[in-house]
Structures are given as C-alpha cells and as structure tokens.
Amino acid sequence: MxxxxxxxxxxxxxxxxxxxxxxxxxxxxxxxxxxxxxxxxxxxxxxxxxxxxxxxxxxxxxxxxxxxxxxxxxxxxxxxxxxxxxxxxxxxxxxxxxxxxxxxxxxxxxxxxxxxxxxxxxxxxxxxxxxxxxxxxxxxxxNPKHYSLPFRVSDEQIRHLASKIVIHLRSSQSASHEPVEVIVSEHPTLEIMDRNGRPLSPLTLGFGIQNAGKMSGTQIYLFKRNIERVCINLSEIKEQLAITLEHELTHLQLESTES
CATH class of the missing domain: 1.25.40.10 (Tetratricopeptide repeat domain)
Structure with missing residues (x-):
C-alpha cells in the first residue's frame, strides 16, 4: 500500500x-x-x-x-x-x-x-x-478459515498430559533427571513475568525455571488460556504441550551447560 x-x-x-x-x-x-x-x-x-x-x-x-x-x-x-x-x-x-x-x-x-x-x-x-x-x-x-473458538480443557487434563510428555522427553534426553514440577496457570502473572529478569510476553505458552540449593529441580509453568487459544482440538493441545515442554527443557538444559 x-x-x-x-x-x-x-x-x-x-x-x-x-x-x-x-x-x-x-x-x-x-x-x-x-x-x-x-x-x-x-x-x-x-x-x-x-x-x-x-x-x-x-x-x-x-x-x-x-x-x-x-x-x-x-x-x-x-x-x-x-x-x-x-x-x-x-x-x-x-x-x-x-x-x-x-x-x-x-x-x-x-x-x-x-x-x-x-x-x-x-x-x-x-x-x-x-x-x-x-x-x-x-x-x-x-473469518472461519483463520479463526476459531479456543479449545477448552481443565487444569487437571493439562497436568496429566504434561506429566506423561515430561516422562517421555526425559527418557529420550541425556539431561540430568532432576524432578520437574509442572504448574498450570491461567495466564502469566506479573510475578512470573519478572522472575530471573527474563523478558516474558503475556502471550507466552510456557516458562521454565531452574531452581538451585534446597529447592533444586525444574519448574515449568504452562499458561492454559494461551495454549487453548492456539488449538482447535485435544490432539492439537497434546502437540502444543509437547512442543512447549521440549522447548523449555532444552532451553534450561542449555542454560545449565553454559553456566
């Protein structure tokens, strides 16, 4: 134009x-x-x-x-x-x-x-x-070709699916098998967005945090509303969870290696 x-x-x-x-x-x-x-x-x-x-x-x-x-x-x-x-x-x-x-x-x-x-x-x-x-x-x-209603699922469904995916990903990765806690939240909160000084958009699908000391282990936040918005059925929910979890675990593994 x-x-x-x-x-x-x-x-x-x-x-x-x-x-x-x-x-x-x-x-x-x-x-x-x-x-x-x-x-x-x-x-x-x-x-x-x-x-x-x-x-x-x-x-x-x-x-x-x-x-x-x-x-x-x-x-x-x-x-x-x-x-x-x-x-x-x-x-x-x-x-x-x-x-x-x-x-x-x-x-x-x-x-x-x-x-x-x-x-x-x-x-x-x-x-x-x-x-x-x-x-x-x-x-x-x-515009039905490009937009649809978000596919809604429960927090428990997200947690259950995510736990199975994490077990599968950890079995196929050479990373340390520290515990992974999956936390389901409706949206990124200001507290989550400010953690570790890492820029985080309100539209992000997931966010991983590597804890040290007594709280050692990994926390991965999954933001339910944002995930639902990009999916039209349960199959797409599973696929998006797998992509998001793999991305966050790989990112944390790289951070751990570099430090």
Whole structure:
C-alpha cells in the first residue's frame, strides 16, 4: 500500500529492498538500511511500520512501539498501523492501553476478524470472559478459515498430559533427571513475568525455571488460556504441550551447560 502521495521510485525500491531483507532474516542489514532510509524520509509511515516489524523480530519491542506510534500519528486512520500498535501493546503487557485501542478499532472496523480476535485476547487478561467469548465468536464468524473458538480443557487434563510428555522427553534426553514440577496457570502473572529478569510476553505458552540449593529441580509453568487459544482440538493441545515442554527443557538444559 502506498500511503505517501507522489512517492518516488527510489523510495519504493528501497522499501522493497528492506522488506526483502526482513523476509530473508537479515535483521542487522534491514535495521541499517531502514535507518538510512528514514534519515532521507523521516515522515515515511510505511518505512516506520516496516522498521517496527524489524525491531519486533529483533526482540526490541519498546523501540518498535515508538515507530508504530509515529506511523499512526502520521496517518491516524491507517487500520494496519493501529492494529499492529495495539498488538504490540498487548505483547508488552500494556493491557489497559491495548484493550482501549482495540475497543476503538472494533467500533470503526466491525468486520475485521483479526481486531475482534485480538480484543478477545485482551479481554481474557482483564477476566472479562463473556466479552472475550463474544469477540472470539465474532472473529470465527467473520473469518472461519483463520479463526476459531479456543479449545477448552481443565487444569487437571493439562497436568496429566504434561506429566506423561515430561516422562517421555526425559527418557529420550541425556539431561540430568532432576524432578520437574509442572504448574498450570491461567495466564502469566506479573510475578512470573519478572522472575530471573527474563523478558516474558503475556502471550507466552510456557516458562521454565531452574531452581538451585534446597529447592533444586525444574519448574515449568504452562499458561492454559494461551495454549487453548492456539488449538482447535485435544490432539492439537497434546502437540502444543509437547512442543512447549521440549522447548523449555532444552532451553534450561542449555542454560545449565553454559553456566
């Protein structure tokens, strides 16, 4: 989409080049070229949005947010920029701001399934389950190919499935067999998100902690609502649990080896 009037071929070529660098995963070069481009076109909303995407991929959410905000200020009615801005606010844990922005977007774009789905996520975090369910339903109605209602399971089901998966993973790994405690939580709490100084998005599916001393062993938190949201049946729940648990155990094993 060309937001700027009378856009030059040089600008278009440079934006395409930056986008290709991002697609190729060359984040350092993409950051460098986008910075140079914005020196020449400081008020280019598409370049700001693109640089925001690059910064998100690089894990720099705070700077990404600054670029999204500026892009939205330049083109206030730009739906894509507004939605991405609200999504990054949610990913950063700015839940009230994200919910407010998404509520405005739903009013102005009632037929956008992604807006409804993202607002449903924000409402879940504020414990408005009825509102969340309504917007999950609306997203699924508007775009059934891409959105569905979360598949709900009990805490006990998650614990039971996770325990079986941990036993299987430990039997196939050469790691130490210290006890693994699986803790099921609805969402990441502020206390969990701040542990060990490790950045943690409210949307994360799981989080592992290696304890030392008298409390030696491993704790793996599984965040039920986030797991349910990306699954449509019990088979997908099992698959997602296996992926999440393997990722966390491998991550902790690498941390232990490096220390």
């Amino acid at each position: 060309n937001i700027l009037e009378n856009s030059s071929p040089v600008r278009e070529d440079r934006l395409n080049f930056i986008e290709q660098l991002l697609d190729d995963g060359d984040l350092d070069q993409a950051l460098f070229v986008s910075k140079q481009h914005l020196k020449r076109f400081p008020d280019d909303p598409e370049a700001l949005l693109l640089r925001g995407h690059i910064l998100v991929e690089a894990g720099n959410f705070e700077d990404a947010l600054k670029n999204y905000i500026k892009a939205q200020e330049l083109v206030p009615d730009w739906e894509d920029a507004a939605l991405i801005h609200a999504g990054v606010l949610l990913d950063l844990g700015h839940l009230n701001e994200s919910q407010a922005a998404l509520s405005e977007l739903v009013e102005s774009h009632p037929d956008n399934a992604h807006v409804h789905h993202t607002l449903a996520i924000a409402l879940e975090f504020s414990e408005n389950q009825l509102g969340a369910h309504r917007h999950y339903q609306q997203a699924a109605r508007l």
